[in-house]
Amino acid sequence: TFDLDDYISYVIDMLREIGPGAHVVAVCQPSVPVLAAVSLMEADGDGFAPASMTLMGGPIDTRINPTAVNGLAKAKPIEWFRDNVVMQVPWPQPAFGRSVYPGFLQLSGFMSMNLDKHMTAHKDFYLNLVKNDGDSAEKHRDFYDEYLAVMDLTAEFYLQTVETVFIDHALPKGNMQHRGRAVDPAAIRNVALFTVEGENDDISGVGQTKAAHDLCRNIPDEKRAHYMQPDVGHYGVFNGSRFRKEIVPRMVEFIGKHQTV
Template sequence: MNLAYYWYEAAHAFTHPVRTVSSATHYAFSIPANPLSYTAYGRTISAACELFERTTRRYAKPEFGFGNVEIEGKRVSIRESIVWEAPFCQLIRFERQGLRHKQPKLLIVAPMSGHYATLLRGTVEAFLTTHDVYITDWHDASMVPMSAGRFDLDDYIDYVIAMLRHLGPDTHVIGVCQPAVPVIAAVACMEAMEDPSVPRSMTLMGGPIDTRESPTEVNKLAQERGIAWFKRNCITKVPFTRPGHMREVYPGFLQLSGFMAMNLDRHLIAHHDMFKHLVTGDGDSAEKHRTFYDEYLAVMDLTADFYLQTVDEVFVKHSLPKGELLHRGMKVDLSAISRTALMTVEGERDDISGVGQTNAAHRLCPLIPDALRDHHLQMSVGHYGVFNGKRFVTDIAPRICAFIDRVEVHHENKAQPPYAARARSKLSHAS
């Protein structure tokens, strides 16, 4: 049995006394009452203790904490409410108090890849002024008791379908990174069932639809190692210290260590820079570092069933683009999608989902008419920049909003025949 989780818990427990002393020392050398706090020596001791405590602590799940935002020239308070819930996920709505006119509903499906949904805080904030926003808040598998049952890729697809049905047919859905596969699979299943709640549009951002296109180091690793290696080296059981004890999981700390290793030099430089900012008294720069790493270092566990099935189907077998992906024993047919408009977004420097992997969705969905498709390749951004940061706010989000507006106008134009029928007619004439 892989004992990594037990060693991780033990190491955390063993360093607790040292962390306590370090925190106390940091406090002693940073309070204004201590004259040494104004000296280079005192700031150096305080900075070293803070960095030690921050690099050895366990980070709690962050909050969205929007408070209020400016919409149409006035401050509007944001209230979070849970509108749908299941054992492994809850659906959060960001209610904008006092806003009377209706705006399009937007479901953001956050990745279940080790980080919490709050990693998409910037993504949510960019759409709060223009849409009625909902987001999936996935639960840490280590906190879900065994009595709740299992959770795999089939269940993920079921959850997306259930949420879309709950929100209704006038919903637009965005799948960020990993959810691109279950989102497009859920839409295909709904189309095959002629479900009336099929979303009006789906936007897939930096997702691994076809990892044979521009394979990254992550994709190559999965191909080289095979599913047996991942099961042997990445899966462990939750210790008795947590509610989900004995559940097999892929621990968040393993996922985080992989992400950190990919850009280790960048993280080391960032922490070294923070140390210098603290010593020189540059509080603003140090606070930016704290804010980012409070989010980045907060991780959650994934169920082994979901993790292994995703690695096998998406990265090893390429089941979706080959037309071989099954959901509850039925083949997922992407060519069934005709009522839902499609937009894809990629980053030029994405080292997780290479250029072309998300765009492949257009090739796999032939019944969607050209007028209701869009693709955007954002230059000079990596994976994180596809859904967060300056270029997302100034370039990507407005492009998505314009696409959704276009789809909304199309649905309001009652004089036009249903575009699904037009698409099928076009396809039959072409053949």
């Protein structure tokens, strides 16, 4: 099995394997388990806690500016997700019989939220091919080669994440636990925190990631920063020209400022 508790444990194990002074970056969903892992490490006085953590477009508190994704999670009980979006891997695929949240369902859900944009992008792709605009066509291919590359999620991980993060809001409410142990971001005092959001994010609404600063109330002001990137949606927070030109330099500066080894 692999669930949210396992994810958090793996993050802790990997940080200990890397050693002191690491910098961890969480893109979207991993923001919650990374924040939980760092909280537990700091509570233990673990010398392998990272020097900094960067949370990007993550659902730390989905009660803030809820999006359509958040609305669906609140409108349905966890049993609905178990009955309607969890399926068994068919034979003869590897791991056939295992219960998963299929990648094709994830992808169809994301694409349906902005279907008009995807249709326009594919029309433009065709027109660029007609007029022999190879550069624009190649950019389209590169984007969709990555965007369409999805994986199945184990059912136990998906369902626990939906319930913990999107239905119960366990972390911001102070109710989250890891294997029976309370997760308290207020325990973080030494790890620097950088949060990044996109102005037009329709997956993790503006303010949902920034909420980490309120939870990590004992991090000194000089070890925290927040940045909202104008004119980008969810994907643009961690991919594309604005990410490379405007977000990455700020990440590099923050990480460099908080080097410990």
